[in-house]
Amino acid sequence: MKAVVFDRHGTPDELHLADMERPHPGPGEVRVRVRAAGIQPFDVGVRGGSLPFPVTFPQQLGNEFSGVVDRVGDDAGEWAAGDEVLGWAFMRSLAEYVVTGADSIVSKPPDMPWDVAGGLSSSGATAYTALRVLDIRPRDTLLVHAAAGGTGTIATQLARAWGASVIGTASEANHAYLAQLGATPVSYGDGLVERVRAVAPDGVDAALDAVGGQALHDSVDLVRDKNRIATLVDHELADELGVVGVRAQRVPEQLGDLVSLYQRGALRMPIRERFPLAAIADAHRLVETGHGRGKVVVTLDD
Template sequence: MKAVTVTGSGGPEVLRVTEVPDPEPGPGEVRVRVYTAGVQPVDLAIREGFRPPGLAVEPPFVLGNEFAGVVDALGPDAGDWRVGDEVLGFRVLGCQADRVVVDAGRLVAKPAGMPWEQAGSLSASGQTAHLALTELGVGPGDTVLVHGAAGGVGTVAVQLARAWGATVVGTASERNHAHLRELGAVPVTYGEGLVERVRAAAPQGVTAAFDAAGRGALEASVELVADRDRIGTVVDYLGAERLGVRQLRGERTAGRLAELVKLWEAGALRLEVEESFPIERVAQAHRLVGSGHVRGKVVLTM
């Protein structure tokens, strides 16, 4: 099968689409014929040499941590899944390939009406946003500042915070301000003068801040939010340690993913896909994600 392989630490030039053996499912596992797989900022970081806690792997390895596709093989004790089921799911590495083997408990059923590009883009960003806002205790009466509000994580975070009763101020480039207004957020431009712009947009004050962007977001957040336990990041862990705010990490679960799928089915969650690329153009996909100006997600098609 074809797979996106990291051949060494570095830029997009270290990516290769190579032929690797088809994986075979073991006990409790399912094999999925992948149709689409999202490209995450963390994929770029791993390509460059970063390793999340607990992940010890050296090149060559297959990249990707979310996917959507059709079940095509079952291991023993794979639960209620059947060959031909349309699913979306997640695992650490291995998803940007024609086929992926995954624990049966890391899959959820894909709604029939959900486009494949959206299905392949939901798990990583959606679960990250859900986990972060849950950890920060976002709820009715809050005013939440979301940094990087137009990106994959930010787009979901804005909608979840609004659904949970919060007012949202979101940072983005001006080209994405109309998009944020459509999602129910008050948009502000990031960069110099951000603190003053947020105070003008939210004279009632900001009670929580979620950083999905980096680039000085935490420094601005500590000026705006009194309780540092309600400031968190999924990108700037060194900054979080220095400033005494939260490093937001946690386990992805099928239960959380299923909740997001139900929100989509109810029309309460809009998923944005900026562009999809065939797997052979994975380097171009990485360059687009690395530009930092993606609205929603970038997706690979197999």
């Protein structure tokens, strides 16, 4: 099979396709023929070497996928060849085939496109984990920093589905998009605290930060309860300020919840751009800009 690998840290040009043996599913595992796989800032950081994550060269990449089960190991539950699924496989999803745990996939509804399914599980798990940590409830007002990105897009819609109001930060180009998701858009940067106060005269109950630095300081100015301020990115500053650092937990029931929300029309995930597997370097370049809405995905042929 073809798989995305890199042989040393560096620019997106270090990424290339390698021929590898198809992996075999062991007990409790399934093999999936991948149809789409999302790209995350995490992948970009690991490739570039800015994230201190242990790698073994040639190193595969990619954490989320959609596809069709093509082999089932012993004791892998009810899964059968031909099942259409989405799920997780850490550091190996950008490949034609991926092996993962039978509890790391959920069924893909027929009306969910492959690319949407392929980019849903990692941002979905992050948003779900963070909103649970923040204990988001009906009538809360939640501030989501970087609300137009992959994680923010899901966090915004999930919070709305749970009955909260959302104020989302984004560049002006993404304000209409945030309004469509049900958030009140606010521009990030200097003066954010005043702009948020102007649209939330009754205050902000919780904040989810996917930016770090000043966005986290601003959150502390806006939210009284430090247990209801969470960052996905700035764990050092979180310790300093006494707020919560969050790392995504991958829970199949939660991914199932997100799929149900999608089926009810309460969740959508726009695709920023699709790339063929061979154009993985371009996909990384786009994610690396740090701007845009929804998800960047790689798609593979049937």
